[in-house]
Amino acid sequence: MILRIAIALLAVSSAVPSSAAELKILFLGNSFTARHNIAGLVEQILEEGDPTTDVQVQRVIYGGQNMFKHSTYYFSQSFIEQSTLTNAQINDRIAAMKGFLQSDTAPNPDQWNQHWSSVGKTNVPFAGIHGHITKAIKNHEALLRNNLRTKWDYVVLQSWRDVSEQPNQGYERYATKLAEIVKAQGAEVILYMTSPETQNQDPVTEPYNVASAERDTAVGLRMAKTLQTKAVIPVPLAIKKIQTGDTNKPGTDLVFRYHNDGHPNQTCAFLVANLFYAAITGKSPEGLAFNSVTETKLKEGKDPDGGEPTIVFGSKKKAYLQRMAYDSVLEFNRK
Secondary structure (H helix, E strand, O other): OOOOOOOOOOOOOOOOOOOOEEEEEEEEEOHHHHHHHHHHHHHHHHHHHOOOEEEEEEEEEOOOOOHHHHHHOOOOHHHHOOOOOOHHHHHHHHHHHHHHOOOOOOOOHHHHHHHHHHOOOOOOOHHHHHHHHHHHHHHHHHHHHHOOOOOOOEEEEEOOOOEOOOOOOHHHHHHHHHHHHHHHOOOEEEEEEOOHHHOOOOOEOOOOOHHHHHHHHHHHHHHHHHHOOOEEEEHHHHHHHHHHEOOOOEOEOOOOEOOOOOOEOHHHHHHHHHHHHHHHHOOOOOOOOOOEEEOOOOEOOEOOOOOOOEEEOOHHHHHHHHHHHHHHHHHHHHO
8 A cells, every 4th residue: 555645635545355456546736636536536536446456546736726836846756656766866955945945036037927928917926836845845855854655546636727728838838848758657548627617516508618618628628638648537527518418408407616715616526536437447437336425624613615525316316427427438438
């Protein structure tokens, strides 16, 4: 079993016979990976689908951060490379990050400004990430102490409000840089397209923010072909399909984010876990027993909207979301 170092806070591993095959998955992302313990849900559903496989997960999480900052300022590639990285290289990266903390200006201002311009933002302060750099230093120090030289099978790279229509910009640019490192380490790439702009907090009668869904899907397709990924988790396509409804009942009563919080709710997390299963295995999750999701950030024991933290999906809703996850993966792979 992988030692859960400091950054692997909520990873959960099930007890299995020692003869079980192992599947090791590293997740790089932010709260869209942390909330509801997406990595743990993926572990759970994959192990249910194939009880002979021991799925082991680890997370590198920085709240609100994207692959640009993961790769450029937090050196998250260290955790992809941990089976080959030397202590001297880790120490060099720690020293570089300590150097970043000495200034409120990005070490390469042109790169910093160009990235934000490519995703439609300006005047983003570099000093705003000092706290994350400090956390990244601590994570690297933990890696120095507890590096088990893990070789990953899959590495998940999460998008975050950084998908640009422009080729080789934003998420595409920096996830590709990390993907090249993943492939050099002999692992396979999974792109987790989170699609926060399409997640409705109220019932809809037509797809919500179609332009964003189509952009994210198109970029995911382009990257999948270029990088020859193991899988793409097509959240924008799945949500669009569900929001479209059918000819007899357009739209959907399902909601995918909280009213009082900008994060996905339990329904969205359940859909995401089933998308991971379908995309990784090529099989439908229909018929699996997996049927509940628990919110991990609570206020007075309740989820952000005041509901119970755990939602257990009834057979009808569960089967529908399972089917839509599989159909969405099939549709994405046909494009």
